[in-house]
Amino acid sequence: MADASTVPTLDDVARAAGVSTATVSRCLNSPERVVEQTRNRVMAAIEALGYTPNFGARVMAAKRTFTIGAIIPTMDNAIFARGLQTFQEELHARGYTLLVASSAYQPQIEEEQIRALVARGADGLLLIGHDRDPAIYDYLRARSIPVLASWVYRPDGTQPTVGFDNRSAMRALARQVIAFGHRRIAMISGITDGNDRAAARVAGLREALAEGALDADALRVIETPYEIDNGAAALRTLMQAETPPSVIMCGNDVLAVGALRGAREMGLSVPEDVSITGFDDIELARIVTPQITTVHVPHRDMGRRAAEALIDMVEKRSAGVSLELECSVQMRGSLRDLRT
C-alpha cells in the first residue's frame, strides 16, 4: 500500500530490489535486456511499492511520450466525436494515449492548445483543417512535431492530410440538386472565416452553379455558427425573401436539422415547400423526418487512417503521406425532385 506522504521513485524501487536505477529503468523500457530473475525481483518491488514512473522526468530524459494530441473545434457536436473515437481506438491499440483539447473554433485558442499539448510532450498532433497562421507551423517544425491535418484533403502536398475534399463533395451534392431541377438555391453555411472546410463547401456549391450556367453571384448565403437554433433562424430569413429558394443547402447536418425545424415552425413542409440538404451524415440526419439528404463522410475510417498515418510519421520520422477518402451523396427524403 502506498504511503500517503510520498510517492515512490525509481530510487526507492532500486533500493528495495537491490539493484541500480538503470536496471529498474531497463526493466520498464526494454525488459529483454534484463535477466528474468532480476526482472522478477524488480517487478515485485514495483508492485509492492505501487510505483509509477514520473512522467515529467521521463519525458525530459527520453524524448518519447507515446502521447498524441488532437485539437478539435468543438466537442459539442457529433461531427468530430465519431472520427475521434476510432482515432483513439486505433491509437490505444498501438500503445498511444490520446489527449484532446478543443478550440471553440477560435484560432487563438487553438494556438494556445497546440502549445499546451506540445509542451506536454505530444509526439504528434492531429489538427482539423489546414488553414492556420504559418507561425504555428514554424513553431511545430522547429520542434519537429509531426502534424497531420484531417477532415480535409489537400492534394498539393504541402502538408500531410488524411481526409476528404470538402469542395468536390459539396459540388457533387449540388450537381444532384441542380439535376433535380432546382434553380433557386440558397445556402446556410458555417462561419467561413478561419474555417477552411466551411469555405470549401461554399466554393463547391458555387462551382456547381457555374457549371450549370446558373448565376453563382446571386447565390444567397447566410453564415452562422453551427448550431441548431441558428439553422432554424437562418431558414426563416431565407424563406421570407420575395422569391424564396426551392432548396436550402446547409453547411452541415446540424444546420440542416435546424432548418428543418425552422421550416416546420413556419408551417412549411419539407420537401414539398422547400428542400433541405446537409453535410456530414451524422446520426441526426437519419433520425429526423424527413431524413436529410446529405454527404456521407467516412468518419470512422478517417479516424483510423489518420491514426495510422500519424503514428507512421511519429515512429518513422517520415514526412507523412496524404490520403483522400471518398464521400458519397446520400439521397433521402428532404430533397425533392422537381422534375417529377
Added chain:
Amino acid sequence: MADASTVPTLDDVARAAGVSTATVSRCLNSPERVVEQTRNRVMAAIEALGYTPNFGARVMAAKRTFTIGAIIPTMDNAIFARGLQTFQEELHARGYTLLVASSAYQPQIEEEQIRALVARGADGLLLIGHDRDPAIYDYLRARSIPVLASWVYRPDGTQPTVGFDNRSAMRALARQVIAFGHRRIAMISGITDGNDRAAARVAGLREALAEGALDADALRVIETPYEIDNGAAALRTLMQAETPPSVIMCGNDVLAVGALRGAREMGLSVPEDVSITGFDDIELARIVTPQITTVHVPHRDMGRRAAEALIDMVEKRSAGVSLELECSVQMRGSLRDLRT
C-alpha cells in the same frame, strides 16, 4: 525565427539577455520580482528566440501544471460533450488547460487513462460517476490529486461530487408516468455493470413502482449499450411480448430516440401505441417527432460548477464540497396520458 534544429532553452535566453537562468525563470513565473528594465530585456530575448518553456522540466522542478484532466466514458455522445464544454470554458477562464480522455465505458481503460493523466501532471481530475476500484482512489490519494466525481450526486460525503441524483430524478419521472395511468412499464437501460448512473436510474424506477404498489419484480428491463440502433432493437423485443408495455422508459435519450425509430419501423405510433421516455434532455430529444419526455439535466451549469469546485480543491488543497443540482421532468409528446 527559430532554428529548425534546436529548441531554445532557458539557458539560451539567459545568455542572450545577459542574465542568469534564475532571472529568466522569475520573469516568467513572478514578473514583479524582476525590475522592469531587466524584464524587458529578457522578454525581448524570449521573443527573439521563440522560446517556450519545456513542460516536463517545469513539472519536475515546480509542482503545478495548471492542467486538469477529465475522463469521460465516451465522446461519441452529446451527453458529456455539453457539460464538458462549459467545464472547459470555465477552466480556461481561470487559466487552466483541460485534457480529455475517454474510457469507452471500460473501467480498465479508465484506470489507464487516469494514470496517464496523472503522470502527465494533472493538478486535478474530473471523473464521471463514483463507482470504481478503491485501489485507484488509493493511488490518487497517495499522490494527493484532487478528484471530483460528476454527473452524480452522493450525499454521503465520502467524496466530493457535483451533480444530480440519478435515482431520484428517474423516480420523479416514473411517478409521472404512473400518475398518467401507465401500469405495464418496461425499461431499456444502459449497461449497469460498472455504471452507477445507469444502475441508479433503474433503481429509481423500481422505487417508484414500489411506491405505486406495482410489482417491481415483474419489471422487464433490457440492458444494452447506449446506441440508437440498440434502442430500436430493444423496443422491438419488448413490443413483441405477449402483453407489451404501454410505456418504455429509457436509460437515456439516445436509447429513447432509438426506441422511437424502432416503433416507427414496426408501424407503431408514439405515443398512441406505446409511450417512450428518455433521460438527459439532449438536443436530440426535442428534434424528433414526437418530442421526447425526459429528465432535464443542467449540463452546462454542472460543468461550470464542477470546474469551480475542482479548482477550489486544487488551489486551496481543500477536501472539496459536494453540490447537488436539480433535475426537472420535461413533459413532451412521447408520453401519453392514459387517463384522458
Added chain:
DNA sequence: TGCGTAAATGCAAGCGCTTACATTAACCCC
C-alpha cells in the same frame, strides 16, 4: 585452469527548469 567474449548490470552525466540561499547593488539615515 585460464582466457576471450558476450551478456548483465552499475555508474554517472545530463535533460531544462525552479527556488532556497548567497551575493551584490542601491539607497537611506544619522
Added chain:
DNA sequence: GGGGTTAATGTAAGCGCTTGCATTTACGCA
C-alpha cells in the same frame, strides 16, 4: 561616509528519469 536595510540578481542543488560507457559476471573452449 559608514552601517544597516531592502531590493535585485546570481549560484547551484536538486526534481526523477534514461542511456552511453565502464565494469562485472557468466560461460565456452582450448
